[in-house]
Amino acid sequence: TEYRAPTQWWNTDDNKEYKDGKHRVPFPQCLVSGAKSNYLDSPSLIKLFDKAIDDELKNLKHEHHENKKHHYDDEMDYDNYGTKGDHHKSRSAATAAIKLTRDIMTVLACDLNGTDTDNLEHFLQKFKMPEEFCKYRDAPDCSEKKTYRTATGVCNNLERPYEGSSQTAFGRILSADYDDHLSEPRRKSVKGGLLPSCRRVSLALGSKPLFNREYNNFWVIYGQFMGHDMALSTPVTDTYSTPISSCTCDSKHDWNKCNVIDIKSDDPYLRGQKCMAFPATAQAFKNQICSLGVKEQMNGNTHFLDLSNIYGNTLRAAAVLRSDDGTLKSTRRHWAKLEFPPGQREGKSCVDATYKQPCFAGGDSRLMINLLFSGIQAIHLRAHNIAVKELHELNPYWKNNELYEVARQINIAWFQRVTWNEWLPILFGEENYATYFGGKGASEYKKGESEHKKGDSEYKKGESEHKKGDSEYKKGESDYKKGETEYKKHVAPVTYNEVATAAFRLHTLVRDLFSRCTPDGKRIDQLWLHDINAKAKFAYDVEANGLDSIICGAFYDYGFSHDGNFAHQIHHRLFETTNQYKQLWRNDLVAINICRGREHGIRSYNAYRHHCKLPKASYFEDFGDTINYDGIELLQKLYKDTDDVDLFVALALEDQIPGGVIGPVSACLIAEQFNVIRDGDRLFYSHHGVLTPEQLKEMQDYPIHCFYCAFVDIDEIPLNPFKSPNDSDNMLQRCSECRPFKFNYWKDKSS
Ligand code: HEM
Ligand SMILES: [Ca+2]
Numbered sequence: 129t130e131y132r133a134p135t136q137w138w139n140t141d142d143n144k145e146y147k148d149g150k151h152r153v154p155f156p157q158c159l160v161s162g163a164k165s166n167y168l169d170s171p172s173l174i175k176l177f178d179k180a181i182d183d184e185l186k187n188l189k190h191e192h193h194e195n196k197k198h199h200y201d202d203e204m205d206y207d208n209y210g211t212k213g214d215h216h217k218s219r220s221a222a223t224a225a226i227k228l229t230r231d232i233m234t235v236l237a238c239d240l241n242g243t244d245t246d247n248l249e250h251f252l253q254k255f256k257m258p259e260e261f262c263k264y265r266d267a268p269d270c271s272e273k274k275t276y277r278t279a280t281g282v283c284n285n286l287e288r289p290y291e292g293s294s295q296t297a298f299g300r301i302l303s304a305d306y307d308d309h310l311s312e313p314r315r316k317s318v319k320g321g322l323l324p325s326c327r328r329v330s331l332a333l334g335s336k337p338l339f340n341r342e343y344n345n346f347w348v349i350y351g352q353f354m355g356h357d358m359a360l361s362t363p364v365t366d367t368y369s370t371p372i373s374s375c376t377c378d379s380k381h382d383w384n385k386c387n388v389i390d391i392k393s394d395d396p397y398l399r400g401q402k403c404m405a406f407p408a409t410a411q412a413f414k415n416q417i418c419s420l421g422v423k424e425q426m427n428g429n430t431h432f433l434d435l436s437n438i439y440g441n442t443l444r445a446a447a448v449l450r451s452d453d454g455t456l457k458s459t460r461r462h463w464a465k466l467e468f469p470p471g472q473r474e475g476k477s478c479v480d481a482t483y484k485q486p487c488f489a490g491g492d493s494r495l496m497i498n499l500l501f502s503g504i505q506a507i508h509l510r511a512h513n514i515a516v517k518e519l520h521e522l523n524p525y526w527k528n529n530e531l532y533e534v535a536r537q538i539n540i541a542w543f544q545r546v547t548w549n550e551w552l553p554i555l556f557g558e559e560n561y562a563t564y565f566g567g568k569g570a571s572e573y574k575k576g577e578s579e580h581k582k583g584d585s586e587y588k589k590g591e592s593e594h595k596k597g598d599s600e601y602k603k604g605e606s607d608y609k610k611g612e613t614e615y616k617k618h619v620a621p622v623t624y625n626e627v628a629t630a631a632f633r634l635h636t637l638v639r640d641l642f643s644r645c646t647p648d649g650k651r652i653d654q655l656w657l658h659d660i661n662a663k664a665k666f667a668y669d670v671e672a673n674g675l676d677s678i679i680c681g682a683f684y685d686y687g688f689s690h691d692g693n694f695a696h697q698i699h700h701r702l703f704e705t706t707n708q709y710k711q712l713w714r715n716d717l718v719a720i721n722i723c724r725g726r727e728h729g730i731r732s733y734n735a736y737r738h739h740c741k742l743p744k745a746s747y748f749e750d751f752g753d754t755i756n757y758d759g760i761e762l763l764q765k766l767y768k769d770t771d772d773v774d775l776f777v778a779l780a781l782e783d784q785i786p787g788g789v790i791g792p793v794s795a796c797l798i799a800e801q802f803n804v805i806r807d808g809d810r811l812f813y814s815h816h817g818v819l820t821p822e823q824l825k826e827m828q829d830y831p832i833h834c835f836y837c838a839f840v841d842i843d844e845i846p847l848n849p850f851k852s853p854n855d856s857d858n859m860l861q862r863c864s865e866c867r868p869f870k871f872n873y874w875k876d877k878s879s
Contacts, residue, residue, distance in 0.1 A: 176235065180228040184220050221418065222411040222426075223384070226311050229420040233310070245303040245422060252420040276533040277540070277811055279439065279446035281430035284810050285617060290416045292431040292621040292808070294441040295362070297412035297424035299431075299622030301797065302739060304422055304729030311411075311423035313383050314726040319768040323726070326389050327404075329766055329777055330718040331396070335696045337636060340689035340789070343554050346682035347850035348637045349500045351555075354547060356494055356501075357437050358805070359628035360428035361724070363407035377403035384408060387723050389716075397700035397714070404715050408727055424625075425728050429492065431623040432809050433547060435540050437492035438508045445491055454520075454531030455513045463670045465841040467513065469495070469505050478662045479705060485668045499660040499667050500642060503679040503840075510839040512539045518871040526876070534874060541813035541827050542835055549609045550832055552802060554850055556795060557787025564799040565806075610828055613806065615815040621808030624801055626736065629728045630776040631797040633721050634790075637688050640695040643681030644672050647842050649860070651684070652677060657697040676841040683845060684852055690789050692759060692781040694718050721776045733778035733793065734771050740796035745770040754792050755781050822873045830869055837863035 229252060268290070270283035277284065281293040290296055306312050317323050364372050364385050375386035389404040398404075412426035413419070430436040438456070440446035449470075451457050458467035471486030478487035478496040487496050488505065495505045515535035519526065526534075553561040641654040644666075652672050660666055660678070667675045688695060694717070702715040737754070738744050745751050748764040755763070759781035767773050782791020790798065806812050813819060813827060833845040844860040846853035853860045 172235070173232070176231045177228055180224045180231060183227060184224040187223075222413050222424070225413070225418070225420055226411060226423050229422075230308075230310055232420070245305070245309060248309060249303065249414070249422050252422070253414075253417055276537065277432075277434055279436070279443050280441065281432055281434065281436070284432065284621065285808070286810070287617065288620075292805075294430045294436065295412070295426060295428055296416055296431075297414050298359070298361075298427045298625035298628060298728075299620060300424075300625050301800065302626070302731050302735055304424075304625075305731040305735075306423065306729040309422070311384065311729075313387075313723075314729055317768045318771045321768070323772055323774075324766045326719040326723040326726070327391055327395070327398075327716060329722055329774065330699070330716050332762055332766055333699075333718060333777070333780065334693035335699045337688035337691055337693035337695060339686040340637075341686050341852065343687050343789070343850055344683055344846075344852045345500065345639055345642065345685035345687050346679070347551065347554060348634075348639070348687040349498065349682060350504060350546075350551060350850070351632075351634055351637070352497070352501060353437070353504045354433060354551070355628070355632050355634075356492055356497075357429065357433050357435060358427075358431060358623045359632075360441075360492065360494070361409040361628065361728075362426045362428035364410050372407050375405040375407055377405055379405060383727070384411075387720075387727055389719050389723055398716065401713060404720065406720065409724075423729065427623055427628070431621055432805055433540075433544060434809075434811075435491075435508055435536070435543055437495065438490060438505060438512070438539075439536060440491035449489070449491060450532060452528060454516045454528040454535065456509050458509055458513065461668070461670075461674065464674050464676070466506070466510055466676065466839070468667070468675060469502065469509055478664045480663045480665055485664050487664050488667070496662050496664065498642070498657060499663075499675065499678050500682050502667060503675045503682075506675055507679070507836065507839040508539055508543065511542060511835075512536060514838065515539060515871070519874055522871060522875045537811075537813075538874070541819065544813045545827055546832060546835065548802070548806065549828070550848070550850060555789050555798070557785060557789075559787050560785055560795070564795065565803065611814070612816045612824065613812065613814045615810050615812065616807040617810065619804050619808035621805045623805070624797070625728055626730055626775065627797055627801040629725050629730055630721070630774075631779055631794050632801070633776060634690065635698050635717055635721065636690045636692065636694055636780055637789075638695050638698050639685060639688055640697045641685075642678060643685045644677040645680040645684065646673055646677065647680065649680065649684075649842075649844055651681070654681075657695070658701055661697075662703060673841060679840050680842050683849060686852055690780070690784065690791075694780075722774050725774055725776050730775050732771050733773040733775050736775060736793050736797060740793050742792065751778070754783060756783055820873065826870045826873055831861075831866065833861050834863070834866035834869070837861075837866050838869070 268282045270286050270289050274283075274286070278293075280295070283289045284293070285291040305314050307314055307316050315323055372385065375382075375388070377388060377390075379386035380388040385408055387404075387406050387408055391398045391401050391403055393399055395401075409425040412424050414421055414424045429441045440449050449457055457470040459470055460467050469488035469490055472481070472489040473486070474481075476487070477489075477493055481487045488502050489495075490505050490509075495502050512535050515538045516531045519531050519534055523530075548565070552565065556564050638657070640657055642657065642660060643654050644652040646652060655666060655678075666672070666678065669677070673680075698717045700714060700716055702717045702720075703713075705713050734744050742753065743750065748760050748770060750770065751760050751763065755778065762781070763773055763778070779791060779794045782794060784790060785792055785795050788795060809815075811818055814824060818824075819827065831847075833847055833849050836842075836845050836849050842863065844853075844862055846858045847861055848858050851858050
């Protein structure tokens with residue numbers, strides 16, 4: 129790749145100070161360091177640029193060399209790391225740009241202390257980068273991409289075509305907070321000294337969550353599925369776009385590439401293991417503007433909720449995953465009634481794959497994260513293929529591509545309907561839901577916030593209060609779940625870094641044990657998470673009915689509540705393996721989340737309180753309006769200052785909003801998120817003109833349990849499939865009594 133620095137760097141149009149024609153660049157931020165050094169001429173800039181590029185290319189080569197020891201280059205790779213072109217180029221361009229920014233700051237001896245990040249960003253974006261360097265993607269031609277979604281999400285917004293597309297930067301609710309104002313992870317306390325280590329904070333949080341009977345495990349893992357559709361913090365990759373495997377306990381100072389969490393020799397669960405080491409997230413240009421800037425992280429997936437983890441987030445993945453007849457590739461087992469996701473040629477996404485029992489492949493590399501997740505993947509894969517079959521019967525002359533696109537549209541519509549009408553109302557509580565989402569303008573949901581401030585005692589009442597009769601549940605359904613919505617093209621449909629990295633990492637809800645049952649609902653047993661976490665074996669358990677037995681169990685199992693406690697399996701035994709020396713290797717997801725947040729420059733909880741119209745806390749006691757006494761005491765022991773508190777940690781400790789699952793600041797951030805990816809998604813299923821009025825009505829009227837009846841090998845499903853069945857308001861419904869979905873509204877009338 130030939131990158132060349134431009135001869136003129138500064139965008140003269142918007143800079144009045146640029147006068148003398150000598151291509152000198154003023155740095156208002158650096159005035160402290162003396163007038164002369166506040167200017168850089170073009171030759172010096174070009175030198176710096178070429179060095180940054182050189183370094184980056186060297187770096188990539190080194191990573192690849194290290195990687196080769198561990199990985200094969202698999203041409204048939206389904207997942208999105210495997211897009212050998214686009215993502216890799218854009219990532220290295222962004223990495224070089226931030227390095228260049230830093231070099232320039234160093235040469236100019238800029239003192240960024242006390243710099244306002246927003247101003248700095250504004251200033252840095254005035255730098256032009258070389259044209260060829262910025263062409264990490266071809267300019268999209270949106271003229272023929274108006275009806276159906278593209279695989280990458282490009283052209284969803286016709287005016288700003290990259291918005292929401294895969295392999296672009298996460299959005300941010302608030303600008304980043306890095307130790308050096310540019311890219312270095314947040315590790316310092318505002319009081320001086322270091323923040324407490326991520327593992328230390330994690331160990332202070334409990335491992336004994338209580339159940340919440342308001343939702344079941346199907347609801348919990350469905351949430352994980354939503355999260356993975358919206359967000360993939362793409363790991364740093366090598367020249368072949370393979371995630372690097374060179375992070376070790378010694379990579380601590382290489383924070384652009386690796387995260388390292390130290391483990392003390394007296395750690396109660398992980399002693400003997402020196403550290404947890406894992407790749408950092410790849411960089412990306414903010415708003416796709418190719419300029420100098422403050423570090424942003426790359427979302428590998430489309431930001432929309434569009435089943436991109438089923439269909440693929442790149443053209444290449446999408447092409448590999450589908451068959452010529454418009455269906456999605458799948459595998460069949462003679463003993464299983466319904467199809468399975470396709471097998472992966474290499475066992476990249478699970479650890480126990482064999483030729484006969486491979487890991488599953490799909491549009492995202494993480495679908496073996498647990499076998500219930502794979503089950504949800506299977507549900508939407510089956511939904512697509514059944515829709516193709518029905519549409520083909522109705523419209524026999526349709527071309528295969530039309531079958532694929534319309535089936536995909538129907539499948540995404542099912543998923544969006546269930547998410548906004550059934551899943552989110554449980555997270556927020558049926559009553560609050562209308563306040564946050566009730567078809568009002570995106571700005572109005574914030575009003576709800578202030579009303580949620582209730583004394584501690586009110587939150588404590590907990591589970592029993594949350595039980596609502598079916599009648600109440602139905603009442604809420606009235607208007608906001610029915611009818612059309614409007615697309616708002618000015619809204620940017622992006623996944624926010626704060627939501628992907630903190631608010632939506634609802635790991636508090638995850639259970640240790642996953643039940644299995646047979647199609648007639650007979651319980652078989654319970655499996656530990658570590659037996660189905662990146663392991664395929666139980667998907668192929670013939671006796672139990674494979675994947676479907678794990679989906680069945682999820683309807684019955686309660687989820688854990690969002691109470692600052694984490695299941696032991698998540699907290700201290702994630703991805704448990706034994707290495708070649710028979711040493712046990714374990715991970716702590718809570719510590720990883722905290723360090724990931726610091727790496728991504730996520731501001732402290734206090735900043736988001738302010739954003740969510742709560743007063744900033746000066747003393748720890750001031751957190752009392754959202755966090756109970758025990759939580760405050762815990763925070764006070766760990767952190768030196770209220771401005772130090774990691775967002776993920778405080779959100780896990782927040783008391784629930786009345787009737788909902790999460791706390792006030794969580795709710796505020798997550799509501800903001802789901803409002804923008806609904807309003808700003810031009811092809812959202814209920815937006816005017818996306819479906820016909822009859823199609824939309826059928827989509828919203830069809831009983832939700834009947835959706836799942838059609839795609840799971842099971843006899844009975846609870847009326848609300850996201851809550852465990854009971855004998856009163858959530859009775860089991862016989863699948864044989866479900867009416868068929870009215871596909872005939874998709875019969876082409878033009879023929
Ligand atoms: C079996 C249960 C689960 C396991 C084993 C699991 C594991 C993980 C792991 C290993 C990561 C990456 C951490 C990192 O490197 O930064 C992650 C990220 C994440 N998880 Fe989970 N998780 C589970 C359940 C959930 C649930 C229930 C939700 C939400 C309802 C969720 C939401 C997320 C989100 C939003 C991310 C960030 C995605 C990204 O930006 O890459 N997870 N999870
Ligand atoms: Ca997506």
